[in-house]
Amino acid sequence: MQIQSGFLVFLVFYTLITLVLLHAVYRTSQLIVDEEFHLRQGEHFCRGRFHVWDPKITTFPGLYLISASLLGPFKACSVYALRLTSAIASIVNAYFIFIIRRTVVGKQEDARVLLESISLAILPPLYFFSHLYYTDVLSVTMVLMMIYFSLKEKHNYGALLAFFAIMMRQTNIVWVGYILGWRALDLAMKLCLPNENHQYRLRDLLTTVQTLLGSRFMFVRVIKLIFSSYYGYILNILAFMAFLYWNGSIVVGDKSAHVAAIHLPQIFYFTLFFATFSGSELLTLLPRVLRLVRNRWYITAFGMALFAWIVQQNTIVHPYLLADNRHYTFYVWNRFFGRWWFARYLPVPIYYGIVVSLAFLLFAQHNGRPPLIVSSLVWIVATVASVALQQLIEVRYFILPFLVLRLVQPNVRPSRKLVAFEVAFNLTVNVVTFYIFFTKEFYWSDYREPQRLIW
Template sequence: MERSWFKYRILLIYTIISVVILNGIYDVSKSVIDELFHVEQGLNYCYGFFQEWNPKITTLPGLYLLTLLTPRCSLYNLRMIPLVCSVINFYLIYGIRLMLIDDKNDRGRLKVLIDTMSIATLPPLYFFSFVYYTDVPSMTSILLTFYFALKEKYQLSSIFGLFSFLMRQTNIVWVAGIFGTSVINDMMKEIYPKIKLEESTFSQLLFSIKTHLKQPRMLFKLIGQTIKKYYGYILVIIKFLIFLVKNGSLVVGDKTAHPATLHLSQALYFSLFTLIFGFSLWFHNIWSFIKQIRNKRFVISIISIAILMALIIRYNTIVHPYLLADNRHYTFYVWNRLYGRNEYMRYLLIPVYIFGMYVICKSLHGSIGFKLFYIISTLLTFCLQGLVEVRYFLIPFVILRLFRKDVVKKWTFIEFLINVFLNYVTIKIFHTIQIKWPDFDEPQRIIW
């Protein structure tokens, strides 16, 4: 009983500290970059003006529908929505991690709690708990979709999947990923009744597909069971396709600024993001990576991957105008002082990207279906985006962290301390550095 109460004490401390930070950010800034459009739209919904829509907004109205739950229409209350979602995320992360581990005794629960503290304080995610953006509520809707899917409450999961799509259109790839993973798992269980899905292989998947295709009765049985069991996901995907056809684009509002663009370099940036914010993922994998270098096949693979990465950097590095113009984001400074200043620096980072990819592959656990759809969903999340934004990496990174298996308590706790330090620096910079923009009356601040 004492151990279970400890979790709620940590959650209470997390909430109190977050409220203090929210108040501090509210005192120094009443308008944070694109929050200007979100707040205006949120207040319209809060007051019942549902027909008014700002054409600069590119997402569906999921965030603004949440304003209907606020007791009073104000900027502070709107900013409170992501904060409440952040607290809910803490609870959901703990619950999902607990479901996925084998060791559920006090020692295992302590590991899960430390892991939860680290994931919940992920700096680019945690900062957006204090401003009226879609990122944190979007994460909440995705976590709820995964949470109820793991509990096999698929229709409830699909409802939150629909809301995640309303929050941000690209979230549909995760709804489709959950659906696809579930169907593949059912199909493989039909062929291998005693299989441990976490140990399933790609060859077993291919054999399962071939067997179903060769036996129409088995295939039609699977299709019938799929429709009956997962009709909620199917309806969400159909609604998305209808939206895509009618809208003519994935984004609403300003379509010219965010056209779908093949941008494979984003995968390289994600590997770097994973290394920067995933200390507990890579630190204990350094030695295993070094040992693999003795293997000739591994070295040949690395050389091949390095050549592929060099070609991607050379021919598919896209520099969005916003990346060069908006000095209120950290990516502006990283690009202009690192990537943009010296073109050769992009190639010098290839070994780092390779190690990052290695860490991602080593950290990815679950059934072969999950691994397959994780890779597909992750690439679709950001490889069709021309603009480089760390916010695009949040959901893939958090899901990677949720489904990892090997948790080393001391490295995870160090990662948590690193996150606390980075959050302190981020918030300190937000409070102290002011940037004058002609379109805004008050000074602008630097954010992720």
Template sequence: MSSAQPAPTYYVIFATVAVLVLKAANEEVTEPYMDEPFHVPQVQAYCEGDYWTWDPKITTPPGLYVVSLILKKIFMLKCNLSMLRLTPLLALLALPIALTPLVAYHKRERPPPSLAIPLLEAVILASFPVGWFFGFLYYTEVPSLVAVISTVVFALEGKHWLAASIGLVSCTFRQNNIVWVLYAYALSQVLYLRFRRALPNEKPPSKLHDPLALEAAPADLIRSVLSAPRVLPDILVNFVPYALVLAAFGAFVVWNGGIVLGDKANHVPALHVPQLYYFVGFATAFGWPALVTGSGGISALVRDVYARMFGSRRNAAVTCIVSSIMCLTIYKFTIQHPFLLSDNRHYTFYIWRRVFLLHPVVPYILVPGYIACAWAWYLRIGPDQTLLQNLLLPVFVVPTLLPTPLLEPRYFLIPYILLRAQVKDVPLVGLILEGLWYAGINAATMYVFLYRERAGVGRFMW
């Protein structure tokens, strides 16, 4: 099948709708909005050849601007707002193509033979509301996501130098993508150790203790850690390109005096433990179609989650202990960022005020729900995955979310996509339900953003 094969109808629809939405955005939002007033003048200075002026309010590196400059050179584009918004749009159109090999890998399927025929599941994931919305504004989110997904895919394919190179590029969009570069390496090596086999007449390779996730016990995690040193010599060589990226990132941090560029005052790292709980709830609120359409349906999922939480005295005791610890962290480490409390143009403003501030006890009542949601995801990604595969993403989510004081859905974008891609057996009815769920949220959010601007307040957005 040649690379010129026509794209399937669902991808054509995805691309057509995206182009029409950008056209509407450019017609209705004719001035830079929200973060665009910082990004747009900066890239326009670059377009004019001024590479030394830097707006101190900008906190991310200039990767987005460099991509726009490359597109300008290739296609002779102008650096006005409408043309600049093509950069995230093109990234959005590339996202299903980048996601297809990742989804196919987790499904243990061969990806389509042509880049022009992305999987339906990849197109639906590319429609995920938070990512979709920022495909039409001059923001870093979607190019950053494409770069991270590509890094993970190439690492899984054993192309480590290419993966590390793209991972380095991903860090020029958002600094904390360095965590996902290391995740790509770690995931690739866990899978390499799982599936490698000795050649005939060869000595059997050292084994990492890594049982199937749904059969593992807590003691297996300790055994996995203890078995790690004997396999380290087999995976260190592949770490070399990632180590170089890590060294370059370290040099940047030393030179910059910290991770954050520019406006450090409003981006001071803080220990925000409940951010992890918010992510679990966020992932479940968006990913429920994939959760409830597994084998046995919602009843089987509820039964299995209940068994994990209360199915034995030991499980019930562990659930009570974990709940107590979570309640303590909510009490000690909940952060109400000034932006969260003051900016009423975002979903989080209303969720915080109408749910979390409804009564002082509400944040604590939600704790069993967080635990149930975490178990639901563990069980859904668990079939055919090992213990370390299941736990790897949560481990890497911690350093990306724990230091972030602001409750912001954009921070959940990359971990959600990586989590959802691991659900290997979503049936067609589940995909349709998920696609309709995303489409409804996208339509409502974009309609309000474009056509329901409030005088003196502005446009409502993620």
């Protein structure tokens, strides 16, 4: 009860600070980068002009429909009101982050859950966009709610939220697939291994596959149960596949700048993102990682050589990355990765170390808790699908893979001091990024308003 009160206190402070920052951001600038398209479209829908559509917009109209539903009846269609929808969604996100983590870990870990929830709620890239009118924050809201209802075995609600998640961003289809894949495989294993204690290992998954391939009766039984239990997720996926066939692309509107391509180094960039904002877990795993890297030096050498080859063969530099100096990634690339030919290879040992850490996190037993083998495998597939098919390096693409992993996987139980350090680090990064946003400005020739730095 005490920890619940602690979370409510945090939520009150979080709400107040978010609203204060929302006002400060509005006073500083009323148009940030691609908000130009979102704000204009949001106003059209808010005022009932549903026939108007900007061809530059590449996502489904979920964000604008929400704005129309919430703001339209009150004729509150200003920039401030539209941005307020993101701020409110971020408060909802903070709540669902807490209750999802509490559902996964249990009430006995409430003190650590509270600290983790604070850390994830103030995740700097997500928190920054909570004060702008982009699709990302509401997209996270819908995915978090879908995950929560799935964990609670309320799959009809989960499927409804899956539809809303897809309407926010098409790429959320991979997280609908994640939920369906996790639940379907878990159901299959429980049916094929009825005498097990549900603490599965990888060999149990292989045994399940062999059983299904070897028994037509069991295969049909499992398929029927999957359809009857999770038909809502399946219908969402089938409808999305029909859309892909009809549209010819996952993108609506302007397809030219968002052509899918295999871009494996994006996985490495995601590992850097994960390491930056998951210090508590990586520092806890560091001794085990260092022992493995040292004792299996030949595997380490091969792995780093493979990573370097992937960097050499598959690095894609999107024109937007080189042209738009309003994002931090522009400066990281132009002042480091793109400045010297060898610079992009320097982080390879770091990539490898973080990948090993993720392998421990996903597949090793922690504090007597078995790994969620099925969830881990499906998370890898979903993450690769959502990240490695994007040409443009954009930190916002990493938010959902990061949150899903941190929320759903068993906890490595870092010390409270380490989690508190992670909270302090995220808070510091937020302070610095908002300070830069408020104080540094520059001008583009085709914009009257000053431009500012964002994630």
